[in-house]
Amino acid sequence: MVSITRLSPEGVLPDELEPEAPRWRQFLPLIIVFGVAVALAISVLVYGNPAPAGSDGFWIIVGTRLTALATIVLVAVCQSVATVLFHTASSNRILTPSILGFDALYVLTQTSLVFVFGSAAAGMEGIPKIIAQSGIMVVFATLLYGWLFSGKRANLHLLLLVGVVLGMGFGSISTFMQRLLTPSEFDILSAKLFGSIGNGNVDYLPYAAAITLLIVAYVWRKRKIYDVVALGHDVSVGLGVHYKREIVTILVLVAVLISVSVTMVGPMTFYGFLVATLAYQFARNDSHSETLPLAIGIGLVTLLGATFVLKHIFSAGGLITVIIEFVGGVLFLIVLLRKGLR
Amino acid sequence: MSLVKDATGQSGQGTPVRKSGRSPVLPTASRVATDAAEATEVSPAPRAKVWPLALATLVVVGLLATSLFVGAYDVTNGELGAEMMWITRVPRTVALLLAGAAMAASGVVMQMLTQNRFVDATTSGTTEWASLGLLLTAIFAPAIGLAGRMAVSSAFAFVGAMTFMVILRRVVIRTTLVVPLIGIMLGAVVSAVTTFLAVQTNLLQMLGTWFMGSFTSVVRGRYEVLWVVAIVTLLVFLLADRITVAGLGKEVATSVGMRYETILIAGTALVAVAAGVTTVVVGFLPFLGLVVPNAVAMIRGDNVRSNLPWVCLGGVALVTVCDLIGRTVRAPFEVPVSMVLGLVGCVVFIAILMRSRYRG
Numbered sequence: 001m002v003s004i005t006r007l008s009p010e011g012v013l014p015d016e017l018e019p020e021a022p023r024w025r026q027f028l029p030l031i032i033v034f035g036v037a038v039a040l041a042i043s044v045l046v047y048g049n050p051a052p053a054g055s056d057g058f059w060i061i062v063g064t065r066l067t068a069l070a071t072i073v074l075v076a077v078c079q080s081v082a083t084v085l086f087h088t089a090s091s092n093r094i095l096t097p098s099i100l101g102f103d104a105l106y107v108l109t110q111t112s113l114v115f116v117f118g119s120a121a122a123g124m125e126g127i128p129k130i131i132a133q134s135g136i137m138v139v140f141a142t143l144l145y146g147w148l149f150s151g152k153r154a155n156l157h158l159l160l161l162v163g164v165v166l167g168m169g170f171g172s173i174s175t176f177m178q179r180l181l182t183p184s185e186f187d188i189l190s191a192k193l194f195g196s197i198g199n200g201n202v203d204y205l206p207y208a209a210a211i212t213l214l215i216v217a218y219v220w221r222k223r224k225i226y227d228v229v230a231l232g233h234d235v236s237v238g239l240g241v242h243y244k245r246e247i248v249t250i251l252v253l254v255a256v257l258i259s260v261s262v263t264m265v266g267p268m269t270f271y272g273f274l275v276a277t278l279a280y281q282f283a284r285n286d287s288h289s290e291t292l293p294l295a296i297g298i299g300l301v302t303l304l305g306a307t308f309v310l311k312h313i314f315s316a317g318g319l320i321t322v323i324i325e326f327v328g329g330v331l332f333l334i335v336l337l338r339k340g341l342r
Numbered sequence: 343m344s345l346v347k348d349a350t351g352q353s354g355q356g357t358p359v360r361k362s363g364r365s366p367v368l369p370t371a372s373r374v375a376t377d378a379a380e381a382t383e384v385s386p387a388p389r390a391k392v393w394p395l396a397l398a399t400l401v402v403v404g405l406l407a408t409s410l411f412v413g414a415y416d417v418t419n420g421e422l423g424a425e426m427m428w429i430t431r432v433p434r435t436v437a438l439l440l441a442g443a444a445m446a447a448s449g450v451v452m453q454m455l456t457q458n459r460f461v462d463a464t465t466s467g468t469t470e471w472a473s474l475g476l477l478l479t480a481i482f483a484p485a486i487g488l489a490g491r492m493a494v495s496s497a498f499a500f501v502g503a504m505t506f507m508v509i510l511r512r513v514v515i516r517t518t519l520v521v522p523l524i525g526i527m528l529g530a531v532v533s534a535v536t537t538f539l540a541v542q543t544n545l546l547q548m549l550g551t552w553f554m555g556s557f558t559s560v561v562r563g564r565y566e567v568l569w570v571v572a573i574v575t576l577l578v579f580l581l582a583d584r585i586t587v588a589g590l591g592k593e594v595a596t597s598v599g600m601r602y603e604t605i606l607i608a609g610t611a612l613v614a615v616a617a618g619v620t621t622v623v624v625g626f627l628p629f630l631g632l633v634v635p636n637a638v639a640m641i642r643g644d645n646v647r648s649n650l651p652w653v654c655l656g657g658v659a660l661v662t663v664c665d666l667i668g669r670t671v672r673a674p675f676e677v678p679v680s681m682v683l684g685l686v687g688c689v690v691f692i693a694i695l696m697r698s699r700y701r702g
Binding site: 157158160161162164165166168169171172173175176179180269270322323325326329330332333336337 | 460509512513517519520522523524526527528530531534535537538541628671672675677678680681682684685688689691692695696698
């Protein structure tokens, strides 16, 4: 066996490992992707730092950027894992949680909480509140999307269209309610909902990271089961997988991941789609042990790369999500048109 | 007018052509609705048909009158009231009338031309193109004036609608549902570009205010250009039969001796002008052109020409009701009509979708 540590870029010893070469070679895409990600992460941290390297000021700036970096990493992981899981649950690769209005739903839940309970709810902090909010969101999402997927005649395009329009509707209702809020309530709410990569919600960061890590670990343990789930209801049941329970679990996990991501940077419709579609292109097979890490890696590269290029080359840091929306939207159209052609 | 007679006259020999051109367009829902409406629809008493329409007109007039008297300022109060009436209330009500009728009518046109009942300015990305045009005028020609803005905006809407139609033609198998999806996604991509430009030029906030469909800023001196869409609506009425025939598909339309491409472009241009002008003056009116024609078709069947007055009335009624809700729900302030409309439209749209789902 070749241990992973020996495969790190500085420790590659291909000659000794001649017979086992294919073993590390199969990790090559992953190594490249994560290598690029790490390089980009370091660049984001260090590049264009006005203070001289090594000085106190230098490290202070790096420290501030570290928060932004952590936000990016979290969002990338959440979106990639959520999308791949969602594809598994829905047994197709066009739907993504965001296109179906998952994050609009999150915004709606948050807004209605403030709307119903006033600034008391908005001002409240702490873990119980996060759990309560996520709970509502999760229940709602599970009911809604569980219902959408369970239809006997569930038609892919109908699902998509309903999801897209629902997302638009959620957006309308949220904005509508936000208009009815008092200015102070609105301020508190909007500070919550629309963070951006520049000023991630630092207070949430540790919780968000912990939750995400737990979920990723859980998903990784269940990856083989999810391979079966991806084959659809009948096959799963035939192979002894409790299909319905797994689907519900997946939807719950997706809801949590999306809510983490939306809290950090706000809604991003096409990012997950972009990442997952690229990941499937590079993966050698459809098993989750292949697609999940690749998706995470590509998610990191995309978001870090966009951040780096926009922030340091075009000095337009606020536009990252817009650019990704554009690229992802175009890709989505292409995929959709191709599927329509077939 | 004679065109439709030709079409029906030929349908004796050409029934299969007509059927194949038409039936994929219309889900069974509409056919059932036609059956239900047959009694009033087919019975040849033309005078009997006038009454419901007159009644509906009366209702809409009532709504418009209500709109005149609802608002923060008491217009029944003396001389100043009368002045305010002419400064804001009358222009606003006229704008509701014009925009509602035009957007609903152009919804019908789009649905005929794309042979798909889920298409309108919202679900084809046309409005997003119009707002891109609007933004570009603000960036490159801020002094161009209202007419220029509308021209550019309409031109962009035209490009957008044409792009949409070209893409649709390239898709060989277009299921009914994939068509609006493509449109919505196209709109999302275009609006990402618009947002990008707006952020770059510091116009994001301004764009938000423009784009948020609202009749708040419609006052004397700022709405008159909206009369352009009255012409659009009129032209839609005049071209109704031709557009209906074009809706049967290129083969049928050509075989009855119609210049299909001309009608297609003319229809698209009408829609574009309606979308462009409305976007500049009022903003985004989501789902209006989708919900009203579908509701009318469900009740009355698919006779486009006789439906058109109903569609226009329905459009006016819906916009007016939504605007009234927006004005009263948070009394001294206003909720933009686009939000109310978005909410209502989304619910109705999904109801229509689900209806078609359960009918198979």
